[in-house]
Amino acid sequence: MRPVSKRMDVVEAGDDLRRRTLSHIKRPLDRLIYLASTRDYNTGFYYHDGLASRFSQEVVCEALADCHRQAFRELLLSPLENLVGQMAEYIETSNTSPADFVAAWKKLEPYRVAVPVDTDLLTAEFLFSNFKIALAILEARLNTRRQAAPDASLHQSPAQ
Amino acid sequence: MISPMIQLILTFLVVVGVFVALYFLSRRSQPAGGSESLLEGRAALDALQRELLPPEMLDRIFSKADHEYVSQDASAAVRELFLKERRKIALSWAHELREQILSLRRFHLGSARFYARLSVRTEIKLALQFLSLLFLCQILRGLFFVRGAYGAPRVVGYAVAASARICSISENAMSFLKAGELDSPSENPERTPMLL
Numbered sequence: 001m002r003p004v005s006k007r008m009d010v011v012e013a014g015d016d017l018r019r020r021t022l023s024h025i026k027r028p029l030d031r032l033i034y035l036a037s038t039r040d041y042n043t044g045f046y047y048h049d050g051l052a053s054r055f056s057q058e059v060v061c062e063a064l065a066d067c068h069r070q071a072f073r074e075l076l077l078s079p080l081e082n083l084v085g086q087m088a089e090y091i092e093t094s095n096t097s098p099a100d101f102v103a104a105w106k107k108l109e110p111y112r113v114a115v116p117v118d119t120d121l122l123t124a125e126f127l128f129s130n131f132k133i134a135l136a137i138l139e140a141r142l143n144t145r146r147q148a149a150p151d152a153s154l155h156q157s158p159a160q
Numbered sequence: 161m162i163s164p165m166i167q168l169i170l171t172f173l174v175v176v177g178v179f180v181a182l183y184f185l186s187r188r189s190q191p192a193g194g195s196e197s198l199l200e201g202r203a204a205l206d207a208l209q210r211e212l213l214p215p216e217m218l219d220r221i222f223s224k225a226d227h228e229y230v231s232q233d234a235s236a237a238v239r240e241l242f243l244k245e246r247r248k249i250a251l252s253w254a255h256e257l258r259e260q261i262l263s264l265r266r267f268h269l270g271s272a273r274f275y276a277r278l279s280v281r282t283e284i285k286l287a288l289q290f291l292s293l294l295f296l297c298q299i300l301r302g303l304f305f306v307r308g309a310y311g312a313p314r315v316v317g318y319a320v321a322a323s324a325r326i327c328s329i330s331e332n333a334m335s336f337l338k339a340g341e342l343d344s345p346s347e348n349p350e351r352t353p354m355l356l
Contacts, residue, residue: 081229126221126249129249133245137230137238140235
């Protein structure tokens with residue numbers, strides 16, 4: 001009986017988290033990053049103070065891990081165009097210059113530490129590969145804009 | 161002098177032959193690493209059913225929509241990167257598929273054929289299915305390497321269908337083993353030694 005009641009607690013904690021917190025985070029990318037940030041990289045355990053006041057640490061950890069896996073799956077199954085859109089919106093809300101953001105993500109590949117711990121290699125590599133392509137698309141767009149901007153100013157200058 | 165020597169050598173050869181025959185008979189009558197091959201088989205089946213064969217995952221890896229999106233919107237460099245990355249993933253997929261099928265084959269050789277008491281005909285049929293699928297995986301890897309991830313949609317379809325058939329057979333064999341494990345020794349004393 002014990003495992004069943006524990007599982008019910010986990011479901012309840014997960015539902016609570018989805019209702020109160022995750023429902024306010026629209027994009028799967030943001031949810032993945034948020035949930036990865038609740039994990040201690042030294043131990044692999046997840047922590048959430050709000051949930052911990054109502055559930056045991058073990059239940060909180062399992063519920064967060066479940067939600068993390070779900071967010072990962074959602075992002076994994078997002079079409080490439082959708083992933084590019086999510087990243088573009090994420091950059092806009094990050095208060096960082098898009099060029100700096102793309103350069104940092106290309107160099108540091110922070111998404112590599114955002115995957116759930118039990119993810120298989122092929123699935124993780126597929127998502128990393130999509131991130132790499134999405135970053136290349138965003139970088140190409142930035143370059144196109146950068147090239148177009150001086151041209152636009154040159155075109156405007158005679159009218160000034 | 162020569163005759164007793166020949167007799168001795170012949171006797172020695174017969175004894176060695178009997179020992180070799182007994183060794184192979186004992187191997188055939190006992191599952192090779194029964195619980196280990198069952199665990200390996202279970203893990204392989206999980207990997208195939210949850211990661212490598214789900215339609216939504218295959219749709220993503222070999223997505224035509226992604227290909228069209230990149231072909232229409234991106235620069236030549238990005239298109240090249242996309243095709244290179246997808247080829248890498250497709251090659252990993254084919255490699256992983258082959259590895260998991262090999263694990264399932266080990267499970268069948270180690271446990272399933274022993275417990276399930278398959279007929280010779282079924283065993284030959286299953287062996288041929290394994291062989292053809294492993295060959296298909298090699299063909300796929302070659303095609304992905306030469307033509308990229310989008311170069312062999314039909315062969316991917318054949319490999320997925322053949323893998324699904326083998327998964328179904330393996331699942332049946334595993335459910336048979338699970339049922340066997342649930343039997344208590346007193347209820348079915350004949351089966352118990354096989355499961356140990």
